[in-house]
Amino acid sequence: MEDNTFDPELIRTIFRLVWERRGAEREKNQFSETEAEVGPSTSKRSRLTSANANALKLSCELLRVFVTEAIQRAATMAEAEGNHIIEASHLERILPQLLLDF
């Protein structure tokens, strides 16, 4: 399709940051809840989630579609007003449906 899309490596870094944060939180909660019960499962659970290359490309596509949809819908709104610049009011009007659709 189009050449413009997100860099899969960038998306991987963003995902990893979220997963690291969630992993750290989970660990903290586990420690406070069951400090005595440190079984073999903890090492397994602390392993971070990862994503394969195709899944990342697909996520990039999903995010690209999100951005293009936002622009397309806002552009339709602006056009209806005979405007050539997308302004805040156009985005405001399409935002609820956009967020419901994704």
Place this chain on the structure above:
Amino acid sequence: MASDAERVEEEEEESASELLRDRFRLCTIAIAEAEAKQNGMEVSQPIMACISDLAFKYAQQLAKDLELFAQHGGRKSVNMEDVILSAHRNDHLSASLRSFCNDLKAKEPQSDRKRKKNTKKEDKAAADVLHIADP
């Protein structure tokens, strides 16, 4: 002292996330500007920032969803089915993702054994879709 260390850690995390947000914003602006140009439109700067922040939040939400889906499937690694599942509320979107996913699979050079495995999986996925399709 512990709180100091924590604060430093938090700050580091914050700056890492800030940097990612900026890089993400550049990508978003490139995509959005190209899209607007095709429509003969211009996008005002605050709207651009707004859209890229939205997309960034969406990406973080997506990361959370994908992790949960993978965990639910008993996996540690996110695969394409998880990504498609995250768009299950929107039929058009999941159909478009599904075709993109098939394109990616077709492009991939594979060994015979792997291809067999994948076709089996694909068949299964197709069967699942059919199953869902008729009530």
